[in-house]
Amino acid sequence: MIPYGKQDISQQDIDAVVNVLKSDFLTQGPMVPAFEESITKYTGADYALAVNSATSALHVACLALEVGAGDVVWTSPITFVASANCALYCGAEIDFVDIDLSTFNMCPKLLETKLQKTKSEGKKLPKVVIPVHMCGQPCDMPQIRKLADEYGFKVIEDASHAIGGSCEGHKIGSCEYSDVTVFSFHPVKIITTAEGGVAVTNDKSVASKMALYRSHGITRDPSLMTKVSDGPWYYEQLCLGFNYRMTELQAALGLSQMQRVDDFVSVRHQLAVRYDELLDDLPIVTPYRDSRHYSAFHLYVIRLKLDFIKSTHLEIFCGLKEKGIGVNLHYIPVHMQPYYAGQGFSLGDYPVAEGYYQSAISLPLFPSMSLEDQSEVVAALELLLK
Numbered sequence: 001m002i003p004y005g006k007q008d009i010s011q012q013d014i015d016a017v018v019n020v021l022k023s024d025f026l027t028q029g030p031m032v033p034a035f036e037e038s039i040t041k042y043t044g045a046d047y048a049l050a051v052n053s054a055t056s057a058l059h060v061a062c063l064a065l066e067v068g069a070g071d072v073v074w075t076s077p078i079t080f081v082a083s084a085n086c087a088l089y090c091g092a093e094i095d096f097v098d099i100d101l102s103t104f105n106m107c108p109k110l111l112e113t114k115l116q117k118t119k120s121e122g123k124k125l126p127k128v129v130i131p132v133h134m135c136g137q138p139c140d141m142p143q144i145r146k147l148a149d150e151y152g153f154k155v156i157e158d159a160s161h162a163i164g165g166s167c168e169g170h171k172i173g174s175c176e177y178s179d180v181t182v183f184s185f186h187p188v189k190i191i192t193t194a195e196g197g198v199a200v201t202n203d204k205s206v207a208s209k210m211a212l213y214r215s216h217g218i219t220r221d222p223s224l225m226t227k228v229s230d231g232p233w234y235y236e237q238l239c240l241g242f243n244y245r246m247t248e249l250q251a252a253l254g255l256s257q258m259q260r261v262d263d264f265v266s267v268r269h270q271l272a273v274r275y276d277e278l279l280d281d282l283p284i285v286t287p288y289r290d291s292r293h294y295s296a297f298h299l300y301v302i303r304l305k306l307d308f309i310k311s312t313h314l315e316i317f318c319g320l321k322e323k324g325i326g327v328n329l330h331y332i333p334v335h336m337q338p339y340y341a342g343q344g345f346s347l348g349d350y351p352v353a354e355g356y357y358q359s360a361i362s363l364p365l366f367p368s369m370s371l372e373d374q375s376e377v378v379a380a381l382e383l384l385l386k
């Protein structure tokens with residue numbers, strides 16, 4: 001089976017992890033700050049916080065932006081459930097803005113319309129909006145920033161797919177247009193730490209709050225303490241935090257992987273361009289390109305032109321699987337999940353996302369994918385679509 005995504009681990013990555021195993025620190029040592037520094041250097045953001053997953057990063061980001069009961073957070077329905085769950089963890093409500101069918105990202109026009117409507121009806125505006133750079137394709141961040149300033153919401157970029165990409169020349173993670181940006185390092189993503197994530201920000205106080213929430217709400221920084229120190233052992237718990245720390249092994253792997261982030265993304269682009277060419281005359285829509293941005297190309301998602309195909313979406317998907325092509329579907333719209341039905345959402349709420357779901361297929365794409373593998377994927381698709 002050719003998988004849809006796969007990590008790329010070098011001997012140098014392995015050595016980096018083994019060296020940590022032989023060192024004094026398996027957690028809370030020098031590797032986490034070194035990894036964080038590699039992320040700030042790369043993205044240009046002032047602060048980076050490594051945590052044990054992007055899910056945790058989204059949670060601490062929401063907490064640091066003071067999302068709580070009575071607040072509303074908006075995100076895209078075409079994302080992994082974690083982009084929405086983080087608001088619910090904080091006791092806030094979640095709502096969605098439908099996608100643009102060409103980019104698969106939250107539609108900035110629908111966002112503006114929904115903001116206008118919410119305001120004119122006197123309803124609660126979102127405290128935070130979480131755009132998701134779906135497939136690594138940057139959202140229209142300048143427009144989202146403009147709306148954030150106009151309507152007074154904060155922005156968390158869910159860039160789980162997008163390290164290595166850039167938006168109008170600004171590296172994703174520079175936080176040029178947002179308060180916090182979150183990356184995921186799950187093995188299928190651009191770089192990996194096995195499990196892991198990072199939250200980056202240019203706001204010192206947000207960074208310091210996220211650091212507290214990452215580690216039980218505890219600080220050893222005298223400038224943050226509210227009482228006089230009892231002695232050298234002294235620390236204070238200032239809020240109710242969690243244990244979301246990344247281990248030294250993970251950070252060492254991440255630091256080593258960061259040396260190849262640009263190579264990973266450029267190979268993804270080469271493969272994507274080749275897919276575009278090879279799939280050109282098939283009844284499908286290939287991924288959107290925007291010359292203003294640089295996608296990280298986490299996923300190569302095609303949409304079937306079902307009016308021109310005899311088979312159904314399900315038949316094509318299963319046909320590919322039978323031929324050993326490990327296709328996937330990113331994503332089932334979040335509002336269609338049974339849990340979200342319990343949150344008051346139902347079928348028909350976000351028709352563009354639902355239409356996308358009925359026609360999308362993620363084709364295999366990963367840095368070590370061979371040209372033969374890719375030709376096999378194309379041949380299988382050709383056979384099924386003819």
Ligand SMILES: *Cc1c(COP(=O)(O)O)cnc(C)c1O
Nearest residue numbers: 053054055080082160184185186
């Ligand atoms: C993978 C992913 C997450 C969650 O990342 P984890 O590191 O697995 O917690 C969140 N949002 C999106 C869009 C993702 O793809």
